[in-house]
Amino acid sequence: MGLFSKKEPCPICGGKIDIFFPRKIEGQLVCDNCYDKLDVQEEILNSFTMADFREYLSYYEQNQQLREGFNTSYALDFSVIGNDMVFDFDNKLFCVDDKLNKLIFAGKDVVSIVIKEDSTPLFECNHREIKSYQSSVKERALQMAPQLAQMVSNQRLMRNMERITREEDKAPRYIPIVDLPEPFKAFHIHIKFEHPYWNNMDFRVSGPTFSNEYPDVNEYIKEYTEQITNLEAFINAFRRITFSDVKAQPADNNPASQSSHSGSSSDSDPVAEIKKYKELMEGGIITEEEFSEKKRQLLRI
Ligand SMILES: [Zn+2]
Structure with a gap:
């Protein structure tokens, strides 16, 4: 038996x-x-x-x-959260797996999306409004530049001293690594659903980190900007399938404007706005007609 x-x-x-x-x-x-x-x-x-x-x-x-x-019109590389998200703009669908091995969601299953930098809101989207907030991460990173440079040069000095003065049989002295806390730790993406099997999905995307040996603020900002571009594409993809009736307020990362979560887009520089929409068109987020329409509105022609 x-x-x-x-x-x-x-x-x-x-x-x-x-x-x-x-x-x-x-x-x-x-x-x-x-x-x-x-x-x-x-x-x-x-x-x-x-x-x-x-x-x-x-x-x-x-x-x-x-x-x-399902006809994939846009794939978003979110490998950091372990998944690529794919969107079908025509049928207003999405899936949190590029092989479609998970449930297919309809855009209308989504109630709201909130993205935060640590606990500070960056994007808030629901069926009434799409808000984007000013982030201070770049400024805070830039403010750290002198301190980082100082730490790197101290470290280099100590390394050289160590080389010159080290005695044969003694262990090397401890040389501190450059270790400053980054302006923020992670993006938190919260998607709220109205769905029989999902109430919400939460993703954590780590922010950029300074290299311990050669921290470089420009490198940090470059990486951060790439992440923001990805998140904007993410929000814009949901604009196509979920929040298509909501008045668009594209993310505003221009430090000159204090508050970006109110007022109409016509208050800001129309040329910059058009460039932003052109990028969206080139990325396949909006169609050519939508771009032309937006351009006409912004230039008032
Ligand atoms: Zn079975």
Whole structure:
């Protein structure tokens, strides 16, 4: 009588249960094939009954149809959060996996998106408004430049001293690494859903870090700017599929303007605005017609 002979088949599909890593729903064993279809928020999954699971699986089968019709118009490289996000602008869909192995969401499943730098808001989007806030990260990084330069030069001096004065059989002296806290630690992305299996998704994206040996503020700012560009593209992609009726207020990172979360875009430099929209068009976020329309509005022609 072997260990293997008495295993009941999967109650859902009758398939074989994995002997070594059995999966359970409501205390009952289910097969990997069925279990792997789950893409459900942990809190919801924790209280899943077998009936919930069956209901989910029929939801999943319907969702598969969206997957078949999914036409990727834009892929956002968010490898830092472990996923690439893909968007289908025509059908207003998105998926948090570029292979579409997770649930396909409709843009309308999203209620709001908030992005923060540590605890400071950077973007707030909902069906009424899209706000972008001024960030002080670049200024704060620039303010650190003299201090960083001083630390690097002290370190270099100590290294040279060490080389000259070190005695043969003695251990090298401790040379401190340059270690200043960065202006912020991480971006926090919070997506709120109205969806049977997801209430919210949270992603943490680490901000840039100074290199310990050769900290360079310009390098830091370059990296930070790339991240911001990525986040703007992320927000703009959701503008296409979720917040398309909301009046656009493109992210304003011009330090000259104090507050960017109110007022209309026509107050600011129209040429700069047009450039911004041109980039969006080139990135596939807006269409050529939308760009031309915006250009006409901004130039009042
Ligand atoms: Zn099964």
